[in-house]
Amino acid sequence: MTTKEMKVIVIGGGTAGTVAALTLTGMRRNFNVTLISLEKYPEYSRCSLPYIISGKIKNYRDIIVYTEKFLEKVGINVLLEHEASKIDTREKKVEVLNRRSNEVEYLKYDALIICTGSSPIIPRGIKIEDGANVFTFSTLDDALNIKRRISKVDRSVIVGGGLIGLELAEALVELGVHVTIVERDWILCSLLDEDISSYVKGRILENCDHDSLKILEKCTVTEIGDGYVKLGNGETLESDLTVIATGVVPNVKLARRSGIEIGKSGAIKVNARLETNVKQIYAAGDCAESTFLGHPIRTALGSIAFRRGIIAAMNVSGENMCVKEPTLAMTSKIFNIEIAAAGLPSQTLSKMGISFLFSKAKVDDKPSYISERKPVLVKLFSTSQGRVIGCQLVGERAATMINEVSAVMYSALPVSELLHYESAYAPLLSDILSPIEKAARKLQIRLKRSIMKSSM
Missing domain, CATH: 3.50.50.60 (FAD/NAD(P)-binding domain)
Structure with missing residues (x-):
């Protein structure tokens, strides 16, 4: 039948x-x-759109x-x-x-x-004049339209300092375009705390030529016209190509x-x-x-x-599958810097009324006697009861390490679990304690102090 x-x-x-x-x-x-x-296209990798612009991916198909x-x-x-x-x-x-x-x-x-x-979100407070070369950057057609114009672009303004804005900025800088990022808050503010963002900004600017990239934070755009962008502070920027990347x-x-x-x-x-x-x-x-x-x-x-x-x-189809809460794990590599995050930044947690504790550690990824060691910045979050609820990472192997934290978050495990898991060790590859474990040890101490204080 x-x-x-x-x-x-x-x-x-x-x-x-x-x-x-x-x-x-x-x-x-x-x-x-x-x-x-x-x-007009079937499914494509939206995360790869910046590489269409830079030419790292030759054929958009x-x-x-x-x-x-x-x-x-x-x-x-x-x-x-x-x-x-x-x-x-x-x-x-x-x-x-x-x-x-x-x-x-x-x-x-x-x-x-x-x-x-x-x-894409188009901020209501921005006046866009007729004839302005304004683009968004969320579809393959957006990427192809921008790419067709690149040969005529010397200066570009990107409105929004989120991940998409930064990845596009990197692609344009690689093509010799002078880029200014204008961000209302601080770069990557939907992913990172302000202190971690500030560290990322410093690292990015270190990796760029002085005149190739400017980042204007706590700054707004009021008007976009043909060849210019007006800022809330009265300054006017030249722009042959303006891209609005203020979220979705x-x-x-x-x-x-x-x-x-x-x-x-x-x-x-x-x-x-x-x-x-x-x-x-x-x-x-x-x-x-x-x-x-x-x-x-x-x-x-x-x-x-x-x-x-x-x-x-x-x-x-008739199954009864339920979703679990996401860990929101993400990662990227911008201007040769690995960043990764899981959970929500502290400013968002505070707005939600979620109480939390955190620890921050800047450590080397390899033992001190290895000359090729590189710094890793870690910020680890937990609830006041000790459940791991987030992490922000900048540095080598950030993408790999955030997956370790994501697994702990997915299972709703406490900080103590990060102290006991066994990780591989070889001096040329890693330290005997990972950056995550070092941050977890600091957070565990803060948790104990917090519990002792609340019981007094």
């Missing part, structure tokens, strides 16, 4: 959506899967993860340059606009997965007007199974809300989108 065909529509062709569609077709069950994407031909071969009905403009949750159908032909069709579904991602906001308009609940964070509210308030409608990726220590948050990490795309698809 054959099972009834189940029609599943996935809205969004990014990481979460594509992985969800592939997971369903990979089950070899009777799924009819349609993947709707606004973009190399970052396309799955071709349209491959997706169709495995049984996915792929609709590129199509927009899901309306969801009728009663009739279980989606209104789809073909942006190539402007034709509208209606597709029925049994289950729906919303993976509409996020879009979840794409939830479709969900909101379809009666799907939006959470306190501004992303689509989901339960532990990633199901929305409407039965058989799920959400995953940047558009879906998550939590950290019970507090609603938004996320914009491909690693989270990938895993949650799988879980949403598994639950559509």
Whole structure:
């Protein structure tokens, strides 16, 4: 006896959506899967966009993860340059606009997965004049448009000192462009504490020619015009290319007007199974809300989108898989400096009302008698009860070490666990105690003092 065909529509062709569609077709069950994407390209590596600009990746097609031909071969009905403009949750159908032909069709579904991602934030306080060469930097088309203009660019202003802004700045500097980053707070403020950010800034400027990169912090932009950028302090900067990289906001308009609940964070509210308030409608990726220590948050990490795309698809298929809170582990290498972080920075924890303790250690990655040793800066966080809730790292092997902390966080383990795990040791590769363990020892002392003080 054959099972009834189940029609599943996935809205969004990014990481979460594509992985969800592939997971369903990979089950070899009777799924009819349609993947709707606004973009003209199937899923690609957004993290690789800066390397398209710099030329480290020669052919932009190399970052396309799955071709349209491959997706169709495995049984996915792929609709590129199509927009899901309306969801009728009663009739279980989606209104789809073909942006190539402007034709509208209606597709029925049994289950729906919303993976509409996020879009760049354009700050309201910035006046943008007609004719200004202003770009955002979140899609492959953005990268290709910027790359086409590079030959005419001598000076560039990047509005926003987050990870995307810094990675783009590095790519432009490598091409000989003079770059100024304008940041309202401090660079990487959504990832790092101000003291760690200041250290990163110093290291970046050490690695750059004096005139190739300027970083203006605690500074705002009021106007962008043809060839100039005006700052809040009255200064005017020359700019042949201005890029706004001030973060992203979840794409939830479709969900909101379809009666799907939006959470306190501004992303689509989901339960532990990633199901929305409407039965058989799920959400995953940047558009879906998550939590950290019970507090609603938004996320914009491909690693989270990938895993949650799988879980949403598994639950559509009848499984009962629940997500755990993410550790928010991330890493990058900018201007030859490794940075990594997990959890939230202290300014965000404080706004949430979460009490915490931390330790900071600047140590060498190898024994003192090894001349090739390099400094590593570590800031480790715990709750007042001792549970590890975050870490910020700058230096050699930061990407590897943050994964150690992430594993401890994922299992909700205490700081003491970082004191007892066994790590490999060889003088030319590492010290007998890792930088993480050294920071953990300092934090354990602070915890004991805090407990003693509170019991007095």
